Amino acid sequence: MTKQSLYVAELVFNLNRFVDERIRSRPTTILDRIPDQCFIGQTITGDYQAITGIYAEKDVLTTFAVKYSKIELEKYDSIVPELAADFMNLHNGLFLVNLSDSEHIESSLLPPMMDPDKNISAPDHDPQTVYQMPVEFDFGVVNFILAE
């Protein structure tokens, strides 16, 4: 299994476990670069390096954050990116535990990024392949990014 396949499998499992059981994974696409609108993410460092991200329309991301956190939100505000980043941190951490246990690959995480004025990037990591993994919920599509 490739790291990307492992990442998707873990992602689907964690979305089911922590957000919503009714999801449909759309086909993964390869992009030229990380989309400009993707400003919430987290860098994986160590033996396996990657940049991960999440983006969606504001109302979709708000519903995603509400379902994940169980915190009632009337509309999109600054707490929404924070909650989406929290999911990424949780999911990425569990992915790294799986990677360590199954592949003996040791990596770590940097604190989440969520600056609305710039898209996600890592100063010392120039990604070769940018995977976009769209996941369909009843309330819309959330895109996940894995840039290796």
Added chain:
Amino acid sequence: MGFENLKVLICDDSLLARKNLRDGLKVLGCTNITEVYDGKAAVDQYKGSSFDVVFLDIVMPVMDGITAAREICAADPNAYIVMVSSVGTQVHLREAIKAGARDFLQKPATPEQIRTALEHVTGGEDE
């Protein structure tokens, strides 16, 4: 010592993680809870006023939890630190123990895991 008398410090940059841990601790009877959101603030807070138990995240801005645990334990070798992290690999676990942590909870920590950690702090007494 019952849980209600414990002086607890929570250190996590995630507001949701802080909320979940705080809620879990309150259900168990804890009322004296202080929250900070990076490792340096935890060290400063601990040095200013010691705590019975510190729940520390690992991945945080400014100062990570491993470094914070090391500094807290250098200031107080009897500090009781529980690491709470999503990255519960064997490597991180070893680093945490080496830094002085007494316990390690994989996120998301369940109420039962929090209770068990507190029982370890109090030596098994919860009333």
